[in-house]
Amino acid sequence: MKRLLVLVAAAGAVAGCGPLRSTSNLLDAEVQIQAARTAGAEKLAPYEWTAANLYIRKAREEVGYSDFQAGVDFAEKAARFAAEARTRAMANANAEEAASPSSNP
Numbered sequence: 001m002k003r004l005l006v007l008v009a010a011a012g013a014v015a016g017c018g019p020l021r022s023t024s025n026l027l028d029a030e031v032q033i034q035a036a037r038t039a040g041a042e043k044l045a046p047y048e049w050t051a052a053n054l055y056i057r058k059a060r061e062e063v064g065y066s067d068f069q070a071g072v073d074f075a076e077k078a079a080r081f082a083a084e085a086r087t088r089a090m091a092n093a094n095a096e097e098a099a100s101p102s103s104n105p
Contacts, residue, residue: 022063032078032086035083036086048082048085055077
């Protein structure tokens with residue numbers, strides 16, 4: 001009986017973590033997307049930028065349906081694509097800057 005009580009308590013504790021974890025992952029992904037936006041990813045890394053935004057939208061949708069694990073998975077993908085978008089945008093901006101002729105004599 002005691003074992004059953006512990007099992008039920010553990011299951012209840014684990015079930016309550018889904019919304020917290022999904023919210024945390026959504027916030028992390030949104031921060032990454034904002035960093036990518038600041039780096040100019042909309043123009044300099046459009047593929048990764050678009051993927052990040054589509055994944056964050058899908059993550060929010062899944063969390064709205066209370067499918068928290070799917071929401072976490074999509075939010076993690078969104079964060080990865082946003083980080084890649086930021087990295088590519090910064091690299092592309094540096095490459096464009098290096099390729100442009102110097103205005104200083």
